[in-house]
Structure formats: C-alpha cells, structure tokens
Amino acid sequence: xxxxxxxxxxAAALMHAAWxxxxxASRNLMLDTAGVAFGxxxxxxxxxxxxxxxxxxxxxxxxxxxxxxxxxxxxxxxAYRYGDLSHAYPLMRGLPPLLVALFAMGLLxxxxxxxxxxxxxxxxxxxxxxxxxxxxxxxxxxRSTAFALANAVVIAGxxxxxxxxxxxSGDAIGYAVWLLALEGLPFALAVAWIRRDxxxxxxxxxxxxxxxxGFCSMASYVIAIWAMSRAPVAxxxxxxxxxxxxxxxxxxxxxxxxxGARRIAGACLVxxxxxxxxx
Numbered sequence: 001x002x003x004x005x006x007x008x009x010x011a012a013a014l015m016h017a018a019w020x021x022x023x024x025a026s027r028n029l030m031l032d033t034a035g036v037a038f039g040x041x042x043x044x045x046x047x048x049x050x051x052x053x054x055x056x057x058x059x060x061x062x063x064x065x066x067x068x069x070x071x072x073x074x075x076x077x078x079a080y081r082y083g084d085l086s087h088a089y090p091l092m093r094g095l096p097p098l099l100v101a102l103f104a105m106g107l108l109x110x111x112x113x114x115x116x117x118x119x120x121x122x123x124x125x126x127x128x129x130x131x132x133x134x135x136x137x138x139x140x141x142x143r144s145t146a147f148a149l150a151n152a153v154v155i156a157g158x159x160x161x162x163x164x165x166x167x168x169s170g171d172a173i174g175y176a177v178w179l180l181a182l183e184g185l186p187f188a189l190a191v192a193w194i195r196r197d198x199x200x201x202x203x204x205x206x207x208x209x210x211x212x213x214g215f216c217s218m219a220s221y222v223i224a225i226w227a228m229s230r231a232p233v234a235x236x237x238x239x240x241x242x243x244x245x246x247x248x249x250x251x252x253x254x255x256x257x258x259x260g261a262r263r264i265a266g267a268c269l270v271x272x273x274x275x276x277x278x279x
Contacts, residue, residue, distance in 0.1 A: 001231040001239070001277055009239045010274075012223035017246035019213035019220075021254070024085040029077050031202045032209055034191035037073055037184030039214020044180035051174035054165075061165025062179050066186065068158040073187040075151035083144025086251065090131025091148040092155065093241040094124050099156035101234035107160055110232050119276030123238040126269030129262060130244050159237050162221075163228040172229035176222040184214070235277045245270055 019036055026032035054062065079088035097120050104110040112120065162179070166172035192199045203210070227236045245267050 012220040013243035015216040015220040017243040019216040034188045035210030036213035038188035039210035040218040041184035054169040058169035078147035082141040088148045092151045094127035095152040096156040097238035100237040119273040120238040122273030126266045127244045129266030163233040166225045172226045176225040
C-alpha cells in the first residue's frame with residue numbers, strides 16, 4: 001500500500017471515530033444516528049452534479065450496500081444503547097478485517113502476502129486489546145455484544161460489496177458519492193416516521209450534529225472506497241480500524257476516560273500492524 005493511500009485512510013479513520021463519538025455522546029441515539037445518515041445524504045447529493053451516474057453494472061452493488069447499511073445503522077443504535085462506546089466500538093471494528101481478508105480471496109481474487117496477513121492480524125488483535133478482551137464477553141450487556149457482533153458481519157459485507165462496486169463502476173469516487181446520496185435516506189426516513197412526534201424539535205436543536213457527523217461519515221467512506229480501488233481491500237479494511245485508537249484518544253482527552261497500559265499496548269500492536277501493511 002502506498003504512503004499516499006495509507007495517509008488518506010488514516011485521515012478517514014479519524015473522521016469515522018469523530019462521528020461515532022458524536023453519536024454516542026447524544027442523549028437520543030436513534031434520532032442523532034438518523035440525523036447523521038440524513039446529513040451525509042444531503043451533503044453527498046450536493047456533489048451529484050459533478051459526477052455522472054454509475055454504469056448499470058454498478059447499481060446492483062449500490063442497492064445491496066444500501067440494504068446492508070440500513071442494517072448497520074440499526075445495529076449501531078442497538079450496540080450503543082445497551083453498551084459503552086469502549087465496549088461496542090472495538091468489537092464492531094476488530095473482527096471485520098479478518099472476515100474481509102478471508103472472503104476477499106474467493107470473491108475478489110485477492111491473496112494477501114504473509115506480511116499483510118500479519119498486519120491484519122496485529123491490527124485486529126490490537127483493536128480488541130484496546131477494547132479489553134475481558135469486557136468483550138464478560139461483564140458487558142449481552143445485547144450490546146450481540147448487536148456489535150452482528151454489525152461486524154454487516155461491516156465486512158458492505159466493505160466487500162462496495163469494493164467490488166467501486167471497481168466495476170470505473171470511478172470509485174463517483175460510485176461513492178451516488179451511493180452515499182441514497183444510502184442514508186431509508187434509515188433516516190424510517191426513523192422520522194417512527195419518531196415523528198420528536199423529530200422536528202430534535203432537528204431544531206441538534207441539526208449541527210447531523211451536518212458535522214454526516215460530513216465526517218461521507219468523507220470517511222468516500223476515501224475508503226477510493227482506497228479500495230487502489231490497494232488490497234483487506235489492507236484498507238484493517239487500516240480503517242485504527243479509528244479505534246482515535247476513539248480511545250478522543251475519549252481520554254474529551255471524556256476524561258483513562259488511557260492506561262492496556263490501551264497503550266493495543267495501540268502499539270495496531271501501529272505494528274500498520275507498518276506491516278505497508279509491505
């Protein structure tokens with residue numbers, strides 16, 4: 001993976017961490033998650049005049065991704081409703097790189113090198129160490145764990161679908177912009193209908209969260225799809241999960257959460273994995 005792609009994916013990981021912290025800090029997870037999804041689609045829609053529609057071959061991938069992302073937002077709300085950010089986020093983000101690497105061999109014909117396998121493994125283990133192995137299944141709400149595990153599978157699924165879709169389209173950025181302009185609408189509209197008694201008042205007070213989180217979410221995933229068109233999907237998927245380190249750092253600086261020896265050890269493992277992914 002080139003230094004340019006690595007730097008962009010790390011920036012995407014930071015933005016992904018930022019919008020997840022923003023949502024978790026909310027008092028109404030469902031409405032703010034819907035606000036981020038809607039804000040993302042609105043911002044992406046403003047960019048549509050600059051990108052022609054993807055070719056017909058790419059639309060099945062886009063539709064499949066939209067369905068998977070509805071599941072992603074739903075499981076995200078469940079994981080954060082019943083568990084802490086420091087429990088759910090590492091579990092959701094630590095497992096997908098390994099799943100993507102395994103399935104990319106058969107679906108995309110990618111075969112990671114030994115160094116890349118080592119990097120993927122180190123990043124995944126490091127992410128789980130940051131979250132605390134002892135808290136992943138013991139002492140945490142089983143509902144949060146179940147939602148997080150389900151979401152890990154969904155994340156791996158839409159990563160593979162969008163990697164293929166971006167490549168088939170011939171213009172990964174254009175594919176991502178059209179996808180994101182549509183992707184957030186089903187979940188946002190469903191939530192607006194379910195919570196129609198509260199949505200207007202919430203938007204008047206917290207509209208800025210939807211726009212800020214939506215921008216971070218959109219930019220992060222546009223970069224990811226672009227990167228997957230230029231580097232092995234498994235390597236990009238693993239590198240994106242450095243967002244867990246950023247979540248831990250933001251938690252330490254903003255929420256005053258401890259960043260002790262365990263998190264330092266996990267961060268070192270992730271850093272070692274990032275180095276191996278460069279080979």
